[in-house]
Amino acid sequence: MTTTGGNADDRVSADPCGPVDGDELVAKQKHSLALRWMHWVNFPLLMIMMYSGMRIYWADLQEPYAIGIGGWQLFEFWPDGVNSALQLERKLASGIAFHLNFGWFFVLNGVAYTIFLSRKGEWRHIVPDLQGIKDARRTVAHDLHLSDDKPVQGKYNPAQQITYSLVIVIAFVLVLSGFAIYKPGQLAFLEAAFGGYDYARWVHFTSTILLLGFFFIHIVQVIRAGWANFASMITGYRLGRRDDPDVAPPAVFGPDDEPRTVDDEHVERSAS
Amino acid sequence: MIGDARTPEEADRERRLRELTDDGEIISRADYTKRSRRAFLSFAGLGVAGVVAFNRLQNQEEDENIPKLLRAGLQWNERVWETVQRDGATARTFSIADREEIRINGRHGLEDTSRELIEVDADETADWEITLTARSGQRLDPIPLAALKSDFEVHDMVWEHKCIEGWANIVHWTGVRFSDVLERYAPEEADSEWMVLRTPESSDVRRNYSSAIENYTMRHHQTLLAWQLNGEPLTAGHGSPIRIVTPFKYGIKQLKRIGSIEFTDDRPTDYWTERGYDLHAGF
DSSP states (O other): OOBSOOOHHHHHHOOTTOOOTTTOEEEEEOSOHHHHHHHHHHHHHHHHHHHHHHHHHHTOOSSOOEEEETTEEEEESSOHHHHHHTTOTTOHHHHHHHHHHHHHHHHHHHHHHHHHHHHTOTHHHHSOOHHHHHHHHHHHHHHTTSOSOOOOOSSBOHHHHHHHHHHHHHHHHHHHHHHHHHOTTTTHHHHHHTTSHHHHHHHHHHHHHHHHHHHHHHHHHHHHHOHHHHHHHHHSEEEEETTOTTTSOOGGGSTTOOOOOOOGGGOOOOOO | OOSTTOOHHHHHHHHHHHHHHTTSOEEEHHHHHHHHHHHHHHHHHHHHHHHHHHHHHHTSOEETTEEHHHHHHHHHHHHHHHHHOOTTOOOOOOOGGGOOOOOOOOOTTTBBTTSOBOOOOHHHHHHOEEEEEOTTSOEEEEEEHHHHHHHSOEEEEEEEEEOTTSOEEEEEEEEEEHHHHHHHHOGGGTTOSEEEEEOOOOTTBSSOOEEEEEHHHHTSTTOEEEEEETTEEOOGGGTSSOEEEOTTBOGGGSOSSOOEEEEESSOOOOTTGGGTOOSSOBO
16 A cells, blocks of 8 residues: 655665766656645545534434444444544534535535546556456555565555545445435435435445545555655655656666566566 | 566566556656745645635624525525425335334423423314414414314325434324315415424413425425324324424424414525524425
């Protein structure tokens, strides 16, 4: 789940002799302006949606959702301390007003992102191919320092691709279940598709929790990936040497090159 | 590291993946410095502006207990859903066997000043009338409860009653269609845009309750004037002797113990709307 590269900066700093051919520092666009907007807008929007949503949730504490296994409960959502600390109590009207206004912006952002993914072919970065799905386990092992073996990747590594694809699906389910709860009369088919009102609510809460879970993993991984990666989501560009694989394709893979001719049948992959 | 361990297939695949990524523009370091400074400043600026705007929204002058802009947004939502409203929409119904117990949640308009539920005895029930006020302000002939029960086709309907707090129960109502009653008692008011229902107003009542519902929901074929819940006469807590029920509104709109109905074309307000809730509050 690491974002790409991560080692460009180490080499950038060691540049005492000025640019040599291929050593020249350049920046390459990694995230377009549209993508950066659509990415960052989610943060305040989801904060507002989750906060107002929790105020709505507080209003019905007769059968609270809980974290636990079998009959044993770790805690119910939310423990009293959390409810009062976050001022969730007795704010249903305000919760609804914020939720049903700001929800539209999340929907609009989702529509814009969907158009962006399809029209610019950006989905190819996000949706893993079959090999990518097989490789995801290796990425996770690599990230957990269990292995030095790192699968090949494009803009995002296989584990990122799977995670980001799932997040898009979860966000979609989140919005649909929200509409099922919001308009079970006019959108009765949607309510039925979720198996009824109570299940639609359960799906809505569960996908929120999953999204929140993703958020925390995302933060950890962004910290691990380092400053240059984080900055690229703000500036859109990533600094590196002209011959850095994160900037331009390595010469060996240039357009005129044949792939290296190694008798692959007999090459043992270096054991990791 | 990229390199020795790659098989040609992997190398080939990597090249394809890289090509996908390699559509980004390449700029000089100097341009990068300039652009990233601009980007970080914009980012920080937008962040601060966002926080300021959100604080201003929260502290904005209120319209019926929520910030004006949010109230306007709720009204915009209402127009959206009125536009997509499908006249033929019918709420999901269930069989009588599915019916569940339902709690007494709201006692507004049903309590006396010492918070005791006000019971309606048999004599009062026999004489109960719903007063009607036309758009002109003129009093119409009231609807006698006895006539409601004897003169119209009685319907049993089972649907999921949903509370704005989030819980829901499948309940069984017995009553008559409001649209049938309207046609008999106030046909000339049948096109009024809003109908405002109220509990009987009295100084003995702790909080007078009201609910405003728009025309299409009031006239919907699943909107009933009901006197039975789950096969039993309504108790005081559930709104004896007569209440409005519809599967297209949250419970807060389904007024218990109807004392009067007022017809109007002007956008009305009601008990919970004044306290920050959505006037529409419908499905």
